[in-house]
Amino acid sequence: MRDYAHNNFEKNNDQDDCEEAVFGRFLRGGGSELRISRNVYSGSDIIDLRLWLSNGRPTRRGVTVDVQDVDAVIGCLRAAQGV
Numbered sequence: 001m002r003d004y005a006h007n008n009f010e011k012n013n014d015q016d017d018c019e020e021a022v023f024g025r026f027l028r029g030g031g032s033e034l035r036i037s038r039n040v041y042s043g044s045d046i047i048d049l050r051l052w053l054s055n056g057r058p059t060r061r062g063v064t065v066d067v068q069d070v071d072a073v074i075g076c077l078r079a080a081q082g083v
Helices: 067-081
Strands: 010-015 018-027 033-041 044-052 058-066
Touching: 044 067, 058 067
Parallel strands: none
Antiparallel strands: 010 018, 018 033, 033 044, 044 058
């Protein structure tokens, strides 16, 4: 079983053009974590699934999904899970 922590709406307003709400954290090796967050970035409403390093910095490893596409993406993930 994976180590999982769920945080409901943890606000992070460190950047002027980005407002973040963290919904989940999945701990990985070396102290890194997969973070699931909802952001408004440059006027776009997005969901971000991204690997964060133990020093609190995001990596380029991840995916950003427009909020309008989330239901379709979840449907595809469920289909893949059942394969």
